[in-house]
Structure formats: C-alpha cells, structure tokens
Amino acid sequence: MSSAATLHHADVHGSHDAHHEHHHHETFITKYVFSQDHKMIAKQFLVTGIIWAIIGGLFSVVFRLQLGYPESTFPWLEDLLGHWAAGGKLKPEFYYALVTMHGTILVFFVLTAGLSGTFANFLIPLQIGARDMASPMLNMLSYWFFFLASTIMFCSLFVQTGPASGGWTIYPPLSALGDASSGAKIGMDLWLVSMAMFIVSSLLGGLNYITTILNMRTKGMSMTRLPLTIWALFFTAVLGVLSFPVLLSGAILLLFDRNLGTSFYLSDIVIAGKILPNEGGSAILFQHLFWFLGHPEVYIILLPAMGMSSEIISVNSRKPIFGYMAMVGSVFAIAILAFLVWAHHMFVTGLNPFLGSVFVLLTLLIAVPSAIKVFNWLTTLWRANIRFTPGMLFAIGFVSLFISGGLTGIFLGNSALDLHLHDTYFVVAHFHIVMGVASFFGMFAGVYHWFPKMFGRYLNNTMAYIHFWVTIVGAYLIFWPMHYQGLAGMPRRYYDFSGWSSFNMFSGLNEFISFVSMIVFAAQLLFVFNFFYSMFKGRKVTDANPWGSNTLEWTTPINPGHGNWPGEIPEVYRGAYDYAKDGKEFIPQNVPVGDDESKGH
Amino acid sequence: MKEFLMIALGVLIFVVIFQIAKASEYVSVLKGEDKSRKQNNKINAFMLIGLLVFGLIGVWYCNELYFGKTLFPQGSASVEGEELDTMLYITIAITGVVFVLTQVLLFWFCFKYQEKDGQKAFYFPHNTKLELIWTTVPAIFLTVLVVFGLKYWFKVTGDAPKDAIVVEVTGHQFAWEFRYPGADKVLGKTNYKLYTATNNLGVDFEDPASLDDIHVNTTMHIPVGVPVKMVIHSQDVIHDVGLPHFRLKMDAVPGIPTTQWFTPKITTAEMKKKTGNPEFNFEIACDQLCGSSHYAMRGVIIVETMEEYKKWLAEQKSEHSVLFPAKPMEQNAPDSAAGKQISQALPVKK
Numbered sequence A: 001m002s003s004a005a006t007l008h009h010a011d012v013h014g015s016h017d018a019h020h021e022h023h024h025h026e027t028f029i030t031k032y033v034f035s036q037d038h039k040m041i042a043k044q045f046l047v048t049g050i051i052w053a054i055i056g057g058l059f060s061v062v063f064r065l066q067l068g069y070p071e072s073t074f075p076w077l078e079d080l081l082g083h084w085a086a087g088g089k090l091k092p093e094f095y096y097a098l099v100t101m102h103g104t105i106l107v108f109f110v111l112t113a114g115l116s117g118t119f120a121n122f123l124i125p126l127q128i129g130a131r132d133m134a135s136p137m138l139n140m141l142s143y144w145f146f147f148l149a150s151t152i153m154f155c156s157l158f159v160q161t162g163p164a165s166g167g168w169t170i171y172p173p174l175s176a177l178g179d180a181s182s183g184a185k186i187g188m189d190l191w192l193v194s195m196a197m198f199i200v201s202s203l204l205g206g207l208n209y210i211t212t213i214l215n216m217r218t219k220g221m222s223m224t225r226l227p228l229t230i231w232a233l234f235f236t237a238v239l240g241v242l243s244f245p246v247l248l249s250g251a252i253l254l255l256f257d258r259n260l261g262t263s264f265y266l267s268d269i270v271i272a273g274k275i276l277p278n279e280g281g282s283a284i285l286f287q288h289l290f291w292f293l294g295h296p297e298v299y300i301i302l303l304p305a306m307g308m309s310s311e312i313i314s315v316n317s318r319k320p321i322f323g324y325m326a327m328v329g330s331v332f333a334i335a336i337l338a339f340l341v342w343a344h345h346m347f348v349t350g351l352n353p354f355l356g357s358v359f360v361l362l363t364l365l366i367a368v369p370s371a372i373k374v375f376n377w378l379t380t381l382w383r384a385n386i387r388f389t390p391g392m393l394f395a396i397g398f399v400s401l402f403i404s405g406g407l408t409g410i411f412l413g414n415s416a417l418d419l420h421l422h423d424t425y426f427v428v429a430h431f432h433i434v435m436g437v438a439s440f441f442g443m444f445a446g447v448y449h450w451f452p453k454m455f456g457r458y459l460n461n462t463m464a465y466i467h468f469w470v471t472i473v474g475a476y477l478i479f480w481p482m483h484y485q486g487l488a489g490m491p492r493r494y495y496d497f498s499g500w501s502s503f504n505m506f507s508g509l510n511e512f513i514s515f516v517s518m519i520v521f522a523a524q525l526l527f528v529f530n531f532f533y534s535m536f537k538g539r540k541v542t543d544a545n546p547w548g549s550n551t552l553e554w555t556t557p558i559n560p561g562h563g564n565w566p567g568e569i570p571e572v573y574r575g576a577y578d579y580a581k582d583g584k585e586f587i588p589q590n591v592p593v594g595d596d597e598s599k600g601h
Numbered sequence B: 001m002k003e004f005l006m007i008a009l010g011v012l013i014f015v016v017i018f019q020i021a022k023a024s025e026y027v028s029v030l031k032g033e034d035k036s037r038k039q040n041n042k043i044n045a046f047m048l049i050g051l052l053v054f055g056l057i058g059v060w061y062c063n064e065l066y067f068g069k070t071l072f073p074q075g076s077a078s079v080e081g082e083e084l085d086t087m088l089y090i091t092i093a094i095t096g097v098v099f100v101l102t103q104v105l106l107f108w109f110c111f112k113y114q115e116k117d118g119q120k121a122f123y124f125p126h127n128t129k130l131e132l133i134w135t136t137v138p139a140i141f142l143t144v145l146v147v148f149g150l151k152y153w154f155k156v157t158g159d160a161p162k163d164a165i166v167v168e169v170t171g172h173q174f175a176w177e178f179r180y181p182g183a184d185k186v187l188g189k190t191n192y193k194l195y196t197a198t199n200n201l202g203v204d205f206e207d208p209a210s211l212d213d214i215h216v217n218t219t220m221h222i223p224v225g226v227p228v229k230m231v232i233h234s235q236d237v238i239h240d241v242g243l244p245h246f247r248l249k250m251d252a253v254p255g256i257p258t259t260q261w262f263t264p265k266i267t268t269a270e271m272k273k274k275t276g277n278p279e280f281n282f283e284i285a286c287d288q289l290c291g292s293s294h295y296a297m298r299g300v301i302i303v304e305t306m307e308e309y310k311k312w313l314a315e316q317k318s319e320h321s322v323l324f325p326a327k328p329m330e331q332n333a334p335d336s337a338a339g340k341q342i343s344q345a346l347p348v349k350k
Helices: A001-012 A028-033 A038-068 A075-088 A092-128 A136-156 A185-214 A228-259 A283-317 A324-338 A351-366 A366-382 A390-413 A415-421 A425-455 A461-479 A482-487 A502-539 B003-033 B033-069 B080-110 B128-157 B269-276 B306-315 B320-323 B335-343
Strands: B163-173 B175-180 B214-217 B221-224 B229-235 B239-243 B246-254 B256-261 B283-287 B298-304
Touching: A001 A366, A038 A092, A038 A136, A038 A425, A075 A092, A092 A136, A092 A185, A092 A228, A092 A283, A092 A415, A136 A185, A136 B239, A185 A228, A228 A283, A228 A324, A228 B033, A283 A324, A283 A390, A283 A425, A324 A366, A324 B214, A351 A390, A351 A415, A351 B128, A366 A390, A366 B128, A390 A461, A390 B033, A390 B080, A390 B128, A415 B080, A415 B128, A415 B283, A425 A461, A425 A482, A425 A502, A425 B080, A425 B246, A425 B306, A461 A482, A482 A502, A482 B033, A482 B269, A502 B003, A502 B033, A502 B269, B003 B033, B033 B080, B080 B128, B080 B298, B163 B221, B163 B239, B175 B298, B214 B239, B214 B283, B214 B320, B221 B306, B229 B239, B229 B246, B229 B283, B246 B256, B298 B306
Parallel strands: B163 B229, B221 B298
Antiparallel strands: B163 B175, B175 B214, B229 B256, B239 B246, B239 B283, B283 B298
C-alpha cells in the first residue's frame, strides 16, 4: 500500500537521530523546571492540571458526602479538616468553601489552564510546523504565573477563616463584605490575587498562541489547511485575550471595594447590624463584568475539546472530517456569539425585559452552529471504518455528552423557562454535562491520543477502557437524574434539604448520586495512576505515526528534542484530512499532491 | 474500622485491575497487537451499542421514577405558570426527538461502521445541501421556541395588573420579611440608614403612608385568584425569591428594588388535599447563594380565600402601633383614621 510508503517518507529524518542533541547545554533546571520548550511547558501545565483535578474532584466527593448522607457523621473528616468538620460533620461555611473551590479549581485551573495550557502549548507548534512558540520566554512565564496563582490559591485553603466561599462566581456584596461570611475575609483577597495572577498567565499564553498561529506556520500551511485543533485553540486564545481583562478589572474593583472603601458594587447595605456608608454602587455591575468573561470562559473550556475531538474522530474514522469549512465557520460563529450572550446568566436579576429578550435570541442562536458541529461529527462517522482507541472512545463520549448537555441549554437560554429553572439542579446538570464532563472527555481524548507523542510510550489500554466505561456510565448516572431535581425546583448550593417540604423527597437519589460520584472519582485515580505509570513504564512507541495520522506532529522523531524537527521543517501540500482519498488510507500533509490525484478540497 | 476496610478493599481492587491490565498488555504483545486490537474494537463497538440501549432504557426508567416527584404533575399553582408548563412540554418534545435521534445515530454508526477487514471508509469531505439543511431546520425550530418564550417572558415581566395586591418582600441573612401597605394601599418609604434593631426594615415613620403598614416575618398571606405584585428588596447581599410552585424567581438586590407578579390559582388548603400531603406548604426558597445559612433561608406563602385573607389582614397590627405603643392610637379605629391621627402627632417633614 502506498500509505506505508508515505509513512516511510514522513519518517525519513527522524529515524536515525531521534536523540537530537541541542547545541547549548541543558541542565536539569533549564530542561525540566524553567524550560522554554513548548512541549515541556505543556507537560508542566498537564501535570499541574492533574494535581488540581485530583484536589477539585476530591472536594466534590467530600461535599457530596454531606448531600448524600446528611444524617451521618464521618469522624475521619474531623481528623482531616479539624474544626471545619467538628464531630465528623461538615460545617455549612466549609461546605460552601468546598463548593466554591471545586468550581474555581475545575473551571479555571483544570479546564482552562490544564486543558488549553497543555494542548495549545503542545500542539500549536507541532501541528503548524514551527520549532517553538513565537516567544518561548513569555510561554515559560505563562506557566510560572499559573504556578504562582496555584500556590496562592492553595495557600488560601489553609487560612484560619477559610478559603473563599461565595461560589466560583464570587458575586458581591457576599464576596465584598467580611461580615457577610467568613470566607469573604482574607480567603477572598487571596482568591482575587490568585485570579489576577492566573489572568496574567492566561494572557501571556493566549497572545503567544495567536501570534504563533498567525505568523509561524510552515511553508504551504495556509489557514484553511490547519487541523481543526489549531482553529479551536486559536479561537480559544482570542476569547481569552478579549475577555479575561474584563474579569481582571472586575476583580480589581472588587479588591478596592473590599479594602479601600470604594462603592463600585455596594449600596444601601445593613450587615451584622451595621449600617454601611456605601451608596450608589451596583451589585449587578459586577455580574455584567464577571459574565462578560464568564460566558466566553465556557467556550474557552469547550472549544479545545471540540477541536481535539474533531481531529481524533476523523483520524480514527479513517475518513475526512465532514464539512471542514463549516466546522471552522461554526467555531468562528460560536466565538463571536460567546461575547453576546453573557446576560443569559442574569435573567432573574431584574434585568430590563427587552434586554433580556435580545439575549434570549442571541443565546438560542448558538444552538445553530452547535447543531452543525454535531451533525458534521455524525456524518464523519457515517460509512467510516472506525477504530475504537481509548482516545476515540472519549471523543465519541464527548459528542454524546455535548448533545445531552447542549439540548438542555435550549431550556435555560429561553428566559421564560429560566424563571423556573434558574439556580436549580437543572443548571447543575446542564453545565456539568456540557462543559464539565464533556470538556474532560475532550481532555482525556487528547491525552490518550497524544500521550505517545508526549512521552514516547503508550498508556495501558485495559486501564484506559475501564476508565472510559466507568466514567461515561457514571457521568450519566450522576447528572441525568439531576434534571428531575431541577424540574422540582430544588435549588443548587444547598447544604441540607431536610428542612424543606418541597425538596426533601430526593434523599434516596442524593445518596445514589453521591455513591456513584465516589466510584467515578476512583476511576479517575486509575487514570492518574495509568498516566504516571505509563510515563515511565509504558509500552514504548516504535512507529513514529502510530495512529496513521496526517498531521505534522507525527513527522517528528518519536522523542522530539527542542526544535521538534532535527532537519528541515516539513513543507505542507494539503489539508489535514485527506483520509480514504483515492483509495489511500491516509495521505499526510507533507506529501506532495500527485499528478493523478483527484481534486479534493 | 469500616473506613480502613473500605480503603483496603479499594486498594485491593486497584491492584487486581493493575495486574489484569499489565497481563493483558503482555498477552496482546504475544498474540500480535493487530489481532488484539481488532478484538478490543469488536468488544467496544458492542459495548457502545449496549450503552445506547441501556441508556435509553435508563432514560425511560429515570422518568418513571422521578417525573412524579417534579412539580409538573401537580400543575402550576399560578395562572401564569400554566403557560410555562406548556412551553416546557413543547421544549421537552422537540429536544427529546433531537436527543433520541442524534444519540441513536451516533452509537448506531459507531457500531455499524466499526473497523472490519476489507471495509473502506467512504471519502465524503462535504456536501453543501446537507449542511444547509441542518443549518436551517434547527434555526426554524429555535425561532418557534424563541417566539413562544418571549411572548410569555414579556407577559410576566411586564407591568402587574392595576388591581394587584402589593407586598414588599425583604431578604436579609437569613430570613424573609414582608410589608403590606394597609388601607391606604401605599407602602411607606424606607431608608436603610434608619435601620435599628427594632425598626429593622428602616421604615421612615415620618412618611404618613407608613403608619398603617403591616410588617410580618417569614410567612406571607395572599388571596387566591387575585394578582399579587411583590416589590423585592435586600438589605445585605443578593438573595432570590424562588417560588417553584408558582414557576417564578426574582433576585433581591441591595440598593436596586425589583418586582415580580403572579396570580395564585389554588389555596394552600386545596393543595394539601390535592397532593395528599397535610404538611404541604408553598415555600419561598432563597435561590442565590447568600452565606452559610443560605440553605435555611425559608419563607412560607399561605394562599387562602379572599375572606380568610381579609380576616387575617384585619387581625394584624400596624408596625407603627407595635413599635410605638405609647403613642395615642385606638386599636380598633379604621387604619386610615389612625393614620391621620398619628401623622398629626408626628412632626411631618415639609
């Protein structure tokens, strides 16, 4: 078969000097710590993200204990948490701190930094044919600002008054006034400072990704030949660069309100019997600033997962992604619309109803590009020849979850229905499925697919399959029934429902959900174990292009050094999705167009 | 002890999985990786179709178990909420069809087009006609949903009917308080700077309209069949008046009063009979995280007949008369007369 020939051609440089030596000496510090190699920085983001994911996931298990077993006490919790779990029962204040930190950690530190940070860093130079990022130095700083943000956030877990506890959305006045809750004391300041560092990290990274994609593509790699991963990561970076500064300004104003006596968000407040002097501020202003980031943030989390799933589905279907230009166009449409829908989080704040109606229209408009993507994925699978690698399974799981969670967005985006469903478990179910679990699936798909490129070894397949099946079944078991709790009006962020005659009929279900969440968490630990074990002991990769993929990262040696290609950077002659074309199984991007080749797109 | 056993069991399961995983990797190397890969492919394709079948059964079973526990079988307790219920059913129907269709296609394609020897993938990079179809069809359905949704939205967020009963709802950590305007149908002004431990809503008693206002805690009484307009305040952080039975929700924001109106159509007593639950109550749930006792910020709404409501209202003393009992005030005098007396007794700002 000619596919074998093309593969050999692609590998011609790599085979003899896989251990390409660099001309300057690398020490442990420059190679593993203050590395400027985009691949090492990607791994740093990934490992830090995994550590955060374990912490954030563990928090959810602990607060699910309270929700599932409100009558029980767990003495070991007191051993671990001290007075926050006196008598083996979580205190409400700490329960809210756990909920807050679970959201903050998973939204920002895992699914933003851990996901885009890892794959934008790893894939952009490799897939566009560049030796490194436009600015390796800024790239390194991006990781170390993230590390600094992580350190501050981690420290905030141990302050005496507890970490921030006002929800990951930190709405003032609750987050502005130390008298309103103990989590709004020093823990909140640390949260804000940590997020400021995080935003700096995100901006440094984002600017770098955009610059690299626009300026450093190899010869022949026009924008319309880019793999969909790169398009997704590009729009992700654009979203981040344009929206994170707004959160930064919002956070700085909040710091002023907290510490300097300003009244940006405060007005007419009596708290703990004290009449505050603040007048003229608007608590709703903060929500506008927050959600102007907050909604694009959802897509910052989701788009990389979409891009990676598109790529992985096409590779393992052995078939071109259906409607490449429509896929790019729909990502573009989603990115634009992402900036125009933020107030759908605020339908019940007393927003002007006319303004609300505009946001309803724009919000439901997002369903159109989303539908295009789903149908294009389905058509890609149609008449394919599918290999169920673990990466592929997670990509399929991503599509399934994206459908399930996306459809409930049609309920919530319609302001009238939102009047009933807002801030209930319906919302919890919706966003956990569509952006939480689905994005995690995209991330897992990416890790399983590119692990051989990252570490030159494979992850163990059996553990990978167990991980996939427990996770997808568990995720549905946890979040699907929550829709019903939401339809019953059960509010989210409640520590205990037993005092309510309207909501206390779900105690059996709550226990079931908590139980399943523990099993799913254990399956994630299996993945973490597989990850670290395989990094050192996994089966070695012997084929430079193990998945038979078209993209450029597989033309590098199995263990590429700093600079990626030991010789010349390959030139690109075609798009990334020439699978099954002219009877050939796949034609990598660096293979020139043959004379007898049919005209593709 | 139990915890240790659980942890030991977990570790044991972990070790077993790890050993199996390692062994199966060796086996696959021995058997030939291609062969074991194909075997795995078949197993996973089969399991995906199993996930679809059991998933759809699960969706049905979950509905059997829990739909009866949602608020929809008992119907909306407000006139306006009925339309919302209809809209919800329409949305469930449309999204339900799309859900089943796309999930079936997804898993069915996965199963049908799993890798087989001799099977070739079909080169099908794009098709403009198909893409246009699935751009326009969703757009049409969404337009329908938007039109219905907005019609309802403008109705419930529009002005309350003129004859609506006005109740002021104030949230603070962690309770609800209510004020009724009394016979003059005008609520007295409030100013948060007038807050004291006793006058905790900061009512401005120099405003004559405040003199006949009634202040009650936790439980709000309203008559059935008459529109009720709530004017919602918060004293400290953001709260939310969540009325699941009436299908409504509105934030309470410090410094920015909001309003919301609805027409209750069934009394609490009737609901007790209808649900067969003698403990039934319409509850006000705080739906915006407001601090450590957010989960206990509970209010109650008692919907009663007009006669019962009027009787209840007549039994309430005005807040002013409770706070300043020494002032000349005849308990049984009509509210408006009492109001006049007091306003003469108090220095009125000009």
